[in-house]
Amino acid sequence: MATENGYYGDYGGMFIPEILVPAFEEIKEQFQAIQQDDSFWQQYCTLLAGYSGRPTPLTYADRLTEYFGRAQIYIKREDLNHTGAHKLNNALGQALLAKKMGKTRVIAETGAGQHGVATATAAAKLGLSATIYMGREDMERQYANVFWMKRLGAEVVAVDYGSQTLKDAINETLRDWVSSFETTHYILGTASGAHPFPAIVSYFQSVIGIEAREQILRAADRLPARVYACVGGGSNALGVFQAFYTDEDVTLIGVEAGGQGKESGRHASRIAYGEGKPGVAQGYKTLFLQNNDGQMNDTFSIAAGLDYVGVSPILADLAQRGRVQFSAATDTEVIEALKIVMKTEGLIPALESTHAFAGAFQDIAESSKTDIIMINMSGRGDKDIFNIAEGLNDEEWKAFIHRKNRQFETQSR
Structure with a gap:
């Protein structure tokens, strides 16, 4: 729980311009x-059930369990939520909140594009106009989501400065909001930012953990030994973790983006690599990847949605108190984990979500056959086809892209 001024232990707060x-x-x-x-x-849950398709199932991964011969593996299937990720839980909730406040427009930042698509979808469903800010680098990596945002009626604005990724998109969205808040609500997509946004996002994402806890007790009649979730800002992790906070026998593990490894300096791991330093930016205090002068470092990850310089103040506090443990998965480990999941379970997790699988696979040798582990599959990988094909170095895919490019050039003449 946050204090009155929005702090979770040493982190959080509300550092905002007076306007x-x-x-x-x-x-x-x-x-x-x-x-x-x-x-x-009740209105929110009815909308989730009738429109978004909740509850999402908890799948027993029998072939993946057999592959490792260790713990029993269950997968929380947020990929089956409408728009293909957990992001719609929060977008619909905040869009309802926006209408309650009499707003006619919503704005949002997006990294992987899933929150952008979710915001555009919620806006279309509830009759709001939408503007989405996205770093140019992320637009190139996730153009399929850019295409869908535009088709859903949203304006998509490219951010061309800085690292052209999520932190820059957040900055630009805040600039918009300064001059438009009387008619506009900012649907922040992750459990970060100034108070009360971390609490709001966690509140709407709590449906993940509420469902998962009931489902695992129904399926196995006991709680998991470990719960894994990827961590960029922290929305899906907090969504599933908070249902197990008081269960001391359940270990909660957040898996950050290890990128090209700690020594490379090209990663987005604030906690697991121990390189995040306390600082204030984008309206709140948390652990940021920054240099000795307090300037934010560039981050790197194969997964656009984890390519963020900060982390939720709630998770920073939970890590400091030892309630949530953190690990990091490198891009290479993520691609290998993705291969295993696809071939054993017929699932295609998003590259963000695959970090959670990779983190679980790092630890699984320590488990026994009587253990249960739960992995939150926060989204599906359709959006990542270009990045996955590149990561797999798929020659047939490269040839296909070259053919399509030649066809396009011929048609354009």
């Missing part, structure tokens, strides 16, 4: 109101 104070005060007031309003939660 945004009225917007944040309105959001805090309305968020407190909906938390006490059972009818709002």
Whole structure:
């Protein structure tokens, strides 16, 4: 639980320009109101069930379990949520909140594009206009999602400065909000940013853990020994973890983006590699990858959604208190894990989600056949086909792209 001023231990808070104070005060007031309003939660859950397809199943991965010959592996299937990831849980909730506040427009940042697609989808469903900010680098990596955002009616704005990734998209979205908050709500996609956004995102993502806890007890009549989730900002991890906070026998593991490894300096691991330093940016205090002068470092990951310089203040506090453990998976480990999951289970997890699998595979030799582990598959990998093909060095895919390029050039003449 956050303190009155939005701190989780040493992290959190609300460091915002004075002009945004009225917007944040309105959001805090309305968020407190909906938390006490059972009818709002019922409206939210009804929309999730009838539109998004919840509850998502918990799948027993029998062939993956057999492959390792160790712990019994269960997979929480957020890939089956509408739009292919957990992001819609939060986007729909905040879009409902926006309408309750009388807003007519929503804005959002996006890295992998999944939150952008979810925001565009929620806006279309609920009759709101939408503008999505996305770093140019991420647009190139995730153009399929850019295409869908535009088709859903959203304006997609490229951010061409800095590292052209998620942190820059957040900065640009905040600039927009400064001049538009009277009509606009900022649907922040991850459990970061100034108070009360970490609490809001965690609240709407809590459906993941509520379902998963009930499902594993129904399937196995006991709780898992370990729960794994990838961590960029932290929304899917907090979504599944919070249902198990008070279960001391359940170990919670967040898996960060190890990129090309710790020594390379090309990664996005704030906690596992021990390189995150306390700092204040983008409205809140947390662990950021920064140099000795406090300037934010560039980050790197094969997964655009994990390519972020900070981490949720809630997770920073949970790590400091030892309730959540952290590991990192390199790009190479992620590609190898993806191969295994695809061939044993017929699943194609997003590259972000595959970090959770890779983290679980790092530890699985320590488990026994009586153990249960749960992996939160936060999204599906359709969006990653270009990156996955490149990571696999697939020659047939390269030939296909060259053929399509030649066809396009011929048609354009």
